[in-house]
Amino acid sequence: MTLEHRRAIFLQEIGVGAVWVRRDTAHSDQTADIDRVTDTINAASYATQSQTVTLGAVNPSATLPASTGASPASTDAAWDESPLATDPATLPSTAEIALMDWPQLQAAVSACRGCDLCQKRSQTVFGSGDRQAKWLFVGEGPGRTEDQQGAPFVGTAGKLLDAMLSALNLQRDANVYLSNVVKCRSTDAHGADHAPSPQQIALCKPYLERQIALLQPTVIVALGKTAAQALLGCDPGTSLSSLRGQLHRAHQCPTVVTYHPAYLLRKPIAKREAWDDLCLALRTYADQTANPSAE
Numbered sequence: 235m236t237l238e239h240r241r242a243i244f245l246q247e248i249g250v251g252a253v254w255v256r257r258d259t260a261h262s263d264q265t266a267d268i269d270r271v272t273d274t275i276n277a278a279s280y281a282t283q284s285q286t287v288t289l290g291a292v293n294p295s296a297t298l299p300a301s302t303g304a305s306p307a308s309t310d311a312a313w314d315e316s317p318l319a320t321d322p323a324t325l326p327s328t329a330e331i332a333l334m335d336w337p338q339l340q341a342a343v344s345a346c347r348g349c350d351l352c353q354k355r356s357q358t359v360f361g362s363g364d365r366q367a368k369w370l371f372v373g374e375g376p377g378r379t380e381d382q383q384g385a386p387f388v389g390t391a392g393k394l395l396d397a398m399l400s401a402l403n404l405q406r407d408a409n410v411y412l413s414n415v416v417k418c419r420s421t422d423a424h425g426a427d428h429a430p431s432p433q434q435i436a437l438c439k440p441y442l443e444r445q446i447a448l449l450q451p452t453v454i455v456a457l458g459k460t461a462a463q464a465l466l467g468c469d470p471g472t473s474l475s476s477l478r479g480q481l482h483r484a485h486q487c488p489t490v491v492t493y494h495p496a497y498l499l500r501k502p503i504a505k506r507e508a509w510d511d512l513c514l515a516l517r518t519y520a521d522q523t524a525n526p527s528a529e
């Protein structure tokens with residue numbers, strides 16, 4: 235199967251398949267190819283023996299605007315001001331967080347008022363999914379819909395992420411865990427979704443680090459620049475394009491960087507590059523499963 239076919243299958247999953255379908259490819263052939271690539275991805279994802287999975291080359295040439303955003307730009311009305319203030323005492327120490335189990339960690343996040351993001355949240359968004367999962371996807375932070383529903387990656391960006399997961403033969407709540415760098419929604423002065431500050435990320439990061447330690451994923455996929463910078467400890471000026479297309483390690487775990495689905499909704503042309511990134515993640519998973527000590 236050619237790279238072009240695999241891209242077509244992925245892009246069909248995310249709704250722009252026609253862009254990549256070869257003019258000489260019959261529809262019935264595409265359908266058969268979908269079955270074959272699904273089998274291939276499935277085998278690669280759950281292989282216990284070494285096997286070769288030939289996947290697409292990575293194109294690191296893309297650039298990203300200054301902020302990926304947690305979700306598509308919101309035009310919602312301004313939030314009501316909350317009379318509640320921050321309370322650093324509700325933020326456990328890093329050492330205390332490092333000893334927490336899943337229920338303790340979730341309770342600590344729910345009670346946390348350790349940074350100013352608590353003031354306008356509807357609720358915290360802890361993360362969701364299979365706590366035995368080998369795949370961890372990390373985004374920037376909850377957007378408006380996530381804040382309302384208390385779950386990560388819902389709404390239109392969440393649907394696109396589900397399609398990306400499906401292309402990897404993964405499924406939300408089945409074999410993947412979803413989380414964010416910060417657990418409370420960040421907004422600008424007009425109430426629109428906004429990237430959290432480095433200070434807010436630093437305060438909230440021990441919660442994510444404990445999630446990673448409890449999960450011990452085989453592969454982490456960082457969705458967007460903010461998540462990548464936070465996971466990899468990069469300078470805030472580091473571009474997403476400089477991080478894509480190569481394998482990193484975050485908290486001893488192989489980590490791949492790609493676009494946030496909210497960005498892909500705004501820039502559908504970048505989906506083809508996202509597919510390259512997912513191929514790298516899938517190849518990394520297969521390599522790690524076959525040889526867990528491999529760098």
Ligand code: SF4
Binds near residue numbers: 350417
């Ligand atoms: S963003 Fe994190 S540190 Fe800030 S209040 Fe929410 S849970 Fe606490």
